[in-house]
Amino acid sequence: MSMLxxxxxxxxxxxxxPPLKYCTTVxxxxxxxxxxxxxxxxxxxxxxxxYQKPRQVWLENLNTVEEKKLGLITLHPHIYAAAPRIDIIxxxxxxxxxxxxxxxxxxxxxxxxxxxGRKPWPQKGTGRARHGSIRSPLWRGGGVAHGxxxxxxxxYMLPFYTRIAGLTATLSVKLAQDDLxxxxxxxxxxxxxxxxxxxxxERNWGxxxxxxxxxxxxxxxxxxxxxxxxxxxxxxxxxxNVYSMLKHNTLVLTEKAARLIEEKLLYHLHRADNNQLLRPxxxxxx
Amino acid sequence: MAALRIFARGNLVVTTTLSVSQIQQxxxxxxxxxxxMTPEDYTDYEITKxxxxxxxxxxxxxxxxxxxxxxIGNKFxxxxxxxxxxxxxxxxxxxxxxxxxxxxxxYRSPRGIKKVTEITKIQGNIWALEHxxxxxxxxxxxxxxxxxxxxxxxxxxxxxxxxxxxxxxxxTKGF
Numbered sequence: 001m002s003m004l005x006x007x008x009x010x011x012x013x014x015x016x017x018p019p020l021k022y023c024t025t026v027x028x029x030x031x032x033x034x035x036x037x038x039x040x041x042x043x044x045x046x047x048x049x050x051y052q053k054p055r056q057v058w059l060e061n062l063n064t065v066e067e068k069k070l071g072l073i074t075l076h077p078h079i080y081a082a083a084p085r086i087d088i089i090x091x092x093x094x095x096x097x098x099x100x101x102x103x104x105x106x107x108x109x110x111x112x113x114x115x116x117g118r119k120p121w122p123q124k125g126t127g128r129a130r131h132g133s134i135r136s137p138l139w140r141g142g143g144v145a146h147g148x149x150x151x152x153x154x155x156y157m158l159p160f161y162t163r164i165a166g167l168t169a170t171l172s173v174k175l176a177q178d179d180l181x182x183x184x185x186x187x188x189x190x191x192x193x194x195x196x197x198x199x200x201x202e203r204n205w206g207x208x209x210x211x212x213x214x215x216x217x218x219x220x221x222x223x224x225x226x227x228x229x230x231x232x233x234x235x236x237x238x239x240x241n242v243y244s245m246l247k248h249n250t251l252v253l254t255e256k257a258a259r260l261i262e263e264k265l266l267y268h269l270h271r272a273d274n275n276q277l278l279r280p281x282x283x284x285x286x
Numbered sequence: 287m288a289a290l291r292i293f294a295r296g297n298l299v300v301t302t303t304l305s306v307s308q309i310q311q312x313x314x315x316x317x318x319x320x321x322x323m324t325p326e327d328y329t330d331y332e333i334t335k336x337x338x339x340x341x342x343x344x345x346x347x348x349x350x351x352x353x354x355x356x357x358i359g360n361k362f363x364x365x366x367x368x369x370x371x372x373x374x375x376x377x378x379x380x381x382x383x384x385x386x387x388x389x390x391x392x393y394r395s396p397r398g399i400k401k402v403t404e405i406t407k408i409q410g411n412i413w414a415l416e417h418x419x420x421x422x423x424x425x426x427x428x429x430x431x432x433x434x435x436x437x438x439x440x441x442x443x444x445x446x447x448x449x450x451x452x453x454x455x456x457x458t459k460g461f
Contacts, residue, residue, distance in 0.1 A: 051373040051381070051409040083440060270384050272349040 038071030040255075052077035055175060059255060060183050062222075065199050070184055073255060078269065079262045080175050082168040089173070092166030092242040095158040103154070107147030110135045116142070160278060164268050166242045171261070174251050181205070181252045186213050186234070191224035196232055206249025207231050212240055214256035237261055355386045371460030378410035380461040388456055392449045403444040403452060412437050422455045423448050 038059060047054075055075040061068045075081075110116065116135030123130050131138075137145040158166075174180040181203075188195060200209055208231035211222065216236035226232045235244065237257040245251055253261070271277070322328060355368045368386065373379045383389050389406040408415060416435055419442070423431055432445040444452065 049369075049373065049381070051379045083438075085439065087439075267351065270351040272352045 037069070038073075040071070040073045042074045042076075044076060050077050052081040055080045057175070057180070057182050057258075060181055062183050062186060062188050062199070065195070065202050067203050073182060073258070075175075075258065076262050076266060079168050079265050080171055080180075082165075082172040084173045084176065085165060085169040086173075088162060088165045089169050089242060089246070091158060091162060092170075093246065095156070095163075096241065096243040098154045099156060101154045103148065103152040104150045105148035105152070106150035107144040109145075109147070110137060110143030113141070113143045157281065159281070160268075160274075164265060167240070167261075168265060170242045170245045171251075174245060179206075179250050181250060182255055182258055183252055185219075185254055186211055186222045187219050188221045188225060191221045193225050193228050196222070196225045196229060200232070200250075205252075208248040209233075209250045209252060210235060210244055210248035212237055212251065212253045212257045212261075214254055214260050352384055352386070367457055369461060373409075376410070376459065378408060378412060378415040380405065380415075380456060381407040381409065382461075383407065388453050388461065390449050390452050390456070392447055401445075401447040403446065403448045404441060405444070405452060406439075406441045408440040408442065412440065412442065416442050419444070419452060419455055423451045426451055 040059075042054070044050075044054065054077050056072050057075055057080075058069045059071040059073050061070055110133065113135040116133040118133075120131050120134050121128055133139075133142075135142045137143055171180065188199075200206070211226070211232070211234040213234065214237050216238075218234050222234060226234055231248075233244075233248065237253075237260050240261060325331075355366070356362075357368070360368075369382050371379070380389065391404045391406070393402045393404055394400065405419070412435055416433055420431060420433055423444070427448075431448065434443040434445075435441075436443070
């Protein structure tokens with residue numbers, strides 16, 4: 001009876017809690033009058049050839065805990081609205097885990113186990129099975145046949161355009177799932193880790209956040225603030241990779257970084273020297 | 287005769303000592319040959335700052351990105367037709383490749399018996415596209431054809447070599 005009563009009380013308590021916010025696209029309650037919205041319309045060269053619309057993303061700020069929408073920016077659909085190819089994403093993740101894995105598992109063969117050089121008993125006449133060495137794989141304490149040998153590298157290279165497709169697919173997935181945010185810059189007012197924690201809590205960015213800037217020397221405050229929080233990381237744009245994007249709940253790009261990523265990936269998708277680029281990886285080398 | 291021999295031997299000795307005093311060089315590689323220090327001796331040139339002449343230099347440089355094809359309306363001896371369809375003209379859209387060619391390929395099994403035509407870069411209603419292609423190819427050839435749709439990756443496979451038929455159909459639609 002008391003159990004039942006306790007459960008009912010628990011349920012009532014839960015019901016009185018404020019409703020959870022699941023999505024950051026909820027309309028901005030705070031009215032900000034002093035911000036002039038920045039709307040960056042970009043005319044892309046191949047703009048009349050898009051099946052997907054160019055993606056429009058809110059430009060947010062980091063200098064207050066509360067979210068302010070500073071404007072709208074337009075992103076290229078071939079980079080930020082590509083097909084969510086989870087097969088290609090998986091290939092990329094597998095490659096990133098495998099190429100750095102060296103297996104140190106090791107066993108001794110029959111030649112490496114100590115002893116066993118002499119024939120344990122004559123071939124014939126004893127009534128026992130014939131054996132040539134006490135370290136044969138058939139014996140207890142003998143060597144291991146076809147065991148793991150250390151070090152075993154698992155390095156391989158994923159094709160170049162599969163890596164590019166992995167990046168576009170992951171960026172598109174992150175944007176479609178509302179896990180990609182664009183901020184104007186990474187300047188924050190204090191170097192206190194609690195500020196970053198509050199900000200992430202306030203904006204529902206999930207526990208782990210990856211900040212991407214356009215350059216590898218970051219603003220001092222965010223560097224100090226995120227230094228002690230292990231699940232909040234900062235990275236220059238050239239370090240962006242599929243594994244890290246999936247590892248973190250939310251990906252935060254600065255506007256400049258988003259543009260640089262877009263520019264660089266578009267260049268790779270249209271570059272004229274790809275024949276030269278892929279020549280070293282061809283199997284039929286001349 | 288003997289004197290001649292001695293003379294020849296002496297000469298040989300002199301040449302060998304000379305070559306020993308030099309540091310050996312391999313002239314086999316282009317890297318090991320000495321550099322031209324005075325280009326004036328070899329080529330005649332003048333430095334110009336004229337901006338109008340830069341275009342002649344520019345056209346010799348390799349392209350950074352693949353240049354756009356000529357605009358619609360031109361006739362080419364190769365039979366190439368640029369894409370004319372807008373993405374919103376049909377319920378489906380086939381994008382050109384980065385070389386502005388139609389993404390239709392023929393794949394053959396190792397001994398060349400099995401032939402599969404593959405159409406990639408499809409967006410939109412892939413089922414309607416497959417229906418239209420199938421209708422066109424079946425009317426042209428008078429044969430039933432087998433197709434396979436991979437909606438997730440946006441590609442259609444047609445059993446048999448129908449590359450040119452599919453390309454013809456795509457030209458009628460402007461893809």
